Amino acid sequence: MRPAQKQRSPAAFDQSLSGGISLVPCLRPMVESDIDSVVNLIARAMNLDEGNQARDTFAFHFSCKRYGIDDGRTYYVLPGPAALKGIAGLHHYHWGPQENVWLAWFALDPSLHGQGLGKFLLEAVATKARGLGFTKFFIETYSTPAFARARAFYQAQGFTQAGSIHSYLPDGGNMVVFSKDLTIDA
Numbered sequence: 001m002r003p004a005q006k007q008r009s010p011a012a013f014d015q016s017l018s019g020g021i022s023l024v025p026c027l028r029p030m031v032e033s034d035i036d037s038v039v040n041l042i043a044r045a046m047n048l049d050e051g052n053q054a055r056d057t058f059a060f061h062f063s064c065k066r067y068g069i070d071d072g073r074t075y076y077v078l079p080g081p082a083a084l085k086g087i088a089g090l091h092h093y094h095w096g097p098q099e100n101v102w103l104a105w106f107a108l109d110p111s112l113h114g115q116g117l118g119k120f121l122l123e124a125v126a127t128k129a130r131g132l133g134f135t136k137f138f139i140e141t142y143s144t145p146a147f148a149r150a151r152a153f154y155q156a157q158g159f160t161q162a163g164s165i166h167s168y169l170p171d172g173g174n175m176v177v178f179s180k181d182l183t184i185d186a
């Protein structure tokens with residue numbers, strides 16, 4: 001079992017990092033020129049395949065935007081002094097319930113993992129989701145070992161397992177869905 005830790009405020013977190021660099025989450029909307037940096041970040045935080053899938057997702061999203069089509073997707077980046085530090089997306093399916101939204105492409109620069117920044121990034125994007133009027137927040141993740149850290153992380157942030165789809169992945173891994181009611185702890 002992991003030892004209990006004191007709750008860190010964004011300010012305390014900021015001071016705890018060396019170099020006096022401010023990393024308090026301050027999301028800004030992703031723009032098309034961020035694609036290469038974000039894909040690079042996802043490839044390093046996860047793997048090259050995920051990076052390539054993310055590139056396709058962003059290419060589709062920004063093509064839609066150019067034609068004035070709302071694809072229900074919103075992406076935010078966490079800027080750093082030199083490179084982007086994080087990415088967090090929201091996917092709303094127009095054919096689904098109005099109040100539902102899914103977390104998408106959620107990743108931090110690997111050099112920042114395990115320092116509490118993921119918690120703040122998730123809170124920041126949940127706040128964006130509330131601001132857009134969503135009340136039910138879902139996350140698609142997987143049963144495979146590569147996602148063990150993410151599963152533990154989401155559970156620690158108050159998400160509960162809502163269900164799973166057996167053998168969803170080509171390697172036999174399950175899709176695991178987590179959910180959280182955004183009207184609680186707002």
Ligand SMILES: CC(C)(COP(=O)(O)OP(=O)(O)OC[C@H]1O[C@@H](n2cnc3c(N)ncnc32)[C@H](O)[C@@H]1OP(=O)(O)O)[C@@H](O)C(=O)NCCC(=O)NCCS
Binds near residue numbers: 112150154
């Ligand atoms: C998932 C991710 C964003 C988490 O960010 P992070 O900054 O590493 O996580 P944090 O340090 O904020 O962890 C917050 C809390 O989650 C829990 N947690 C994190 N890792 C954990 C682990 N391995 N086991 C158990 N609990 C864990 C803890 O409660 C922790 O709080 P504490 O440090 O006060 O104990 C980050 O690891 C990441 O980018 N991973 C690669 C991309 C990825 O897998 N994305 C998810 C796809 S579904």
